[in-house]
């Protein structure tokens with residue numbers, strides 16, 4: 001396995017580009033984030049744009065898509081308290097909300113924000129989860145669409161043209177260079193990075209009526225034009241720092257994961273809202289590409305200069321990355337009405353056999369907890 005020389009991201013990460021020195025593009029953009037960008041200029045550029053939209057507080061003058069996570073809390077506070085905007089927060093409810101996720105959404109309202117919860121037709125949502133899990137190998141595929149479509153639909157229907165997204169993940173985590181400098185989010189961005197090559201209209205092929213998945217439809221170009229919808233990344237105009245966002249939210253009373261680090265993760269402050277986005281979603285990434293959430297989180301620590309590469313490797317070894325996230329599996333089986341055997345067989349189907357050991361008959365080797373055995377020992381990192 002080949003890894004970035006600066007962080008610990010492996011070359012198996014999709015869309016990751018390594019330069020000639022063996023450094024990944026996320027590390028390269030992190031460097032330019034600290035040195036190559038005039039953040040004051042970006043901020044005044046942002047101020048100028050906001051002037052065109054800012055009202056007197058009697059109406060909502062921007063929409064902020066929120067999950068209730070630390071970043072969305074910080075986004076809402078920044079827009080209201082630093083930029084004097086009057087935001088409406090829009091939350092697309094996950095398949096199955098955790099207790100702590102619900103607490104944090106209430107916390108957001110306690111901070112003085114109005115929140116619209118978009119609760120999609122649960123029958124169709126469940127069938128989309130089935131497609132994601134069995135066909136695309138990502139149990140949260142549909143959730144990642146709804147997060148990006150529902151707020152835009154609300155923008156159109158409430159006629160609030162300005163949407164403020166958080167980070168541009170291509171800039172923060174790496175991706176095609178042309179998209180890294182992007183300051184806006186549109187349909188192309190969504191289709192290129194979130195849909196896994198499966199368009200929303202494709203669900204009909206799997207027996208889902210398109211009329212039942214309205215919240216997952218990106219509005220038409222005409223609708224967008226009529227309202228003048230513009231979606232901007234706050235992370236383009238102000239220096240994005242997840243750690244700072246977390247500290248700010250926690251100091252105000254925001255809740256961490258109650259039982260320590262999320263399964264497969266290094267920290268206890270990300271992906272707390274959905275029962276399977278933290279555990280199962282990341283585990284499915286692990287079996288396909290050989291790395292999970294802890295790796296991503298530790299890379300961010302390295303790039304921010306808060307951790308050395310050696311410390312990150314130690315922390316990765318001590319994390320639960322790569323362990324089957326059993327905690328919410330019973331809920332998942334019940335949600336899809338499937339057996340544990342079907343569940344495990346599907347995980348095996350998506351497991352990259354070049355990354356994990358098999359026995360002589362080609363069956364994946366697992367320990368008593370169902371955990372796979374890596375062919376690429378971490379001490380080689």
Ligand SMILES: [Zn+2]
Nearest residue numbers: 004007024027
């Ligand atoms: Zn790197």
